[in-house]
Amino acid sequence: MTDTTVTPEGGHESQTQVRKATRRGGGDPGTRGRTTIADGVVEKIAGLAARDVVGVHAMGSGLARTFGAVRDRVPGGGKSVTRGVKAEVGEVQTALDLEIVVDYGVAIADVARAVRENVIAAVERMTGLEVVEVNIAVSDVKLPEEEEEETELRIQ
Secondary structure (H helix, E strand, O other), rough: OEEEOOOOOEEEEEHHHHHHHHHHHHOOOOHOOOOOOOOHHHHHHHHHHOOOOOOEEEEHHHHHHHHHHHHHHOOOOOOOOOEEEEEOOOOEEEEEEEEEEEEOOOHHEEEHHHHHHHHHHHHHHHHEEEEEEHHHHHHHHEOOOOOOOOOOOOOO
């Protein structure tokens, strides 16, 4: 007697036919091959997620922001969403280091917690990697009366 399987269309096929289909196809298509994710991809996702948190004024150290302001003004330079973000990506896990500038008056511990939660959620959802740690360094506080630290290019 042959075992039969009911197909989604309501028909029947023998167990021999099911085995042949599985062997020929090599199993679940989702498991065929490897996916690698570059450090830069994770850094971009984390950078955008961190900037979305209320209380985060900027990313990166003062020097990085100064160079970034110059680069932003150069045609084709574009904004760097990875400024202030460093990722180490393995096969199934990632670790992140972020450097942020917070707005004056916010609770730094609350902002750091919100950044961690937002970054972890975004990176894990988009990449499928497990985020093992998000280290946050607060490098500056943006005071209300401070002008934006932007370098002006002068043509003479």
